Amino acid sequence: MKFSSTLLFMLTPAMVMGLLDQKMKAKGKRYFGTALDAWHLSGSDQSNIKMIAGADFGAITHENSLKWDAVQPQQGNYQFGNADAVVNWATSNNRLLRGHTLVWHSQLPQWVHNINSASQLTQVIQNHINTVMGRYRGRIYAWDVVNEVFEENGTFRNSVFYRLLGENFIDIAFRAARNADPNAKLYINDYNLDGPGPKIDAMIALIGRLRSRGVPIDGVGTQAHLILGQVGGVQSQLQRLAGTGLDVAITELDIRIQTPVTAQKLDQQYSDYQTVTRACLNVPRCVGISVWGISDKHSWVDSTFPSYDAPLLWDDWFNRKNAYWGVDNALN
Numbered sequence: 001m002k003f004s005s006t007l008l009f010m011l012t013p014a015m016v017m018g019l020l021d022q023k024m025k026a027k028g029k030r031y032f033g034t035a036l037d038a039w040h041l042s043g044s045d046q047s048n049i050k051m052i053a054g055a056d057f058g059a060i061t062h063e064n065s066l067k068w069d070a071v072q073p074q075q076g077n078y079q080f081g082n083a084d085a086v087v088n089w090a091t092s093n094n095r096l097l098r099g100h101t102l103v104w105h106s107q108l109p110q111w112v113h114n115i116n117s118a119s120q121l122t123q124v125i126q127n128h129i130n131t132v133m134g135r136y137r138g139r140i141y142a143w144d145v146v147n148e149v150f151e152e153n154g155t156f157r158n159s160v161f162y163r164l165l166g167e168n169f170i171d172i173a174f175r176a177a178r179n180a181d182p183n184a185k186l187y188i189n190d191y192n193l194d195g196p197g198p199k200i201d202a203m204i205a206l207i208g209r210l211r212s213r214g215v216p217i218d219g220v221g222t223q224a225h226l227i228l229g230q231v232g233g234v235q236s237q238l239q240r241l242a243g244t245g246l247d248v249a250i251t252e253l254d255i256r257i258q259t260p261v262t263a264q265k266l267d268q269q270y271s272d273y274q275t276v277t278r279a280c281l282n283v284p285r286c287v288g289i290s291v292w293g294i295s296d297k298h299s300w301v302d303s304t305f306p307s308y309d310a311p312l313l314w315d316d317w318f319n320r321k322n323a324y325w326g327v328d329n330a331l332n
């Protein structure tokens, strides 16, 4: 049995444990992924993070280090150190990468907010996309080309992009993106697309217009920053997004719990994660799910929603939560 003993020797502990991504692929999907940044890979929790990311996740999204303020804080001054660290880790560990994000009104440096000429802004968008996507050409599987363009009422957000260029800023961004890396999957991404209402209606209508104008777009990402007990609409809205003819992905999943966190709420979280995972499995165009981090200890929820907590699959001490087993159960 030389072959199998050699094979066993080659399997790292992480691969032996490797579960969620493997199970997701066995269901015909591309990946089960997570978000992280360079500091996760170098900080005091790095061994837990690398072990878990290696074991359960087949796709990595930069949580912050590919955003505009991180990579081009001043015009023409590109800073890729942190983004490179994530790309290098993911690539050397054979993970897919989702690039997040190119054109977004938030975490956008002041020099871009200050632009007041449409032609200058067009060039700035094109240069940013060419430079950032070009650097990683062939290594990032999918990009969130534009992020969060809509208000909750379905009108376009009053960003510098929309003020100077109207809806056309989206066309400009996607055309530049296709040009910069022709093989990358190009996504539009937003949150609160998990229930019916004017926002998802506006998204579906926009996708229709983009497609009729021949804008190169491949997918729509629904972030799915959810609240415990409010996940029942996910599958039907995912189905509506898939009805546009694009791929769909759940890109930033977390399910936050209003404090105090109780055992009963953590049980509910098992069932909510199971429901969301099944939603992707039940929608053929859903290519994958990414959760927005590994441990509750590092979630953005703590600072952004102080009265909520515990949104992820591992607790503050890197123990698997009931939520993890909810995903696992849906995938079995």
Ligand SMILES: *[C@@H]1O[C@H](CO)[C@@H](O)[C@H](O)[C@H]1NC(C)=O
Residues within 6 Å of the ligand: 151, 152, 153, 154, 155
């Ligand atoms: C939509 O919402 C935005 C942000 O709250 C607001 O500024 C705008 O006036 C609203 N538009 C309509 C038509 O209600």
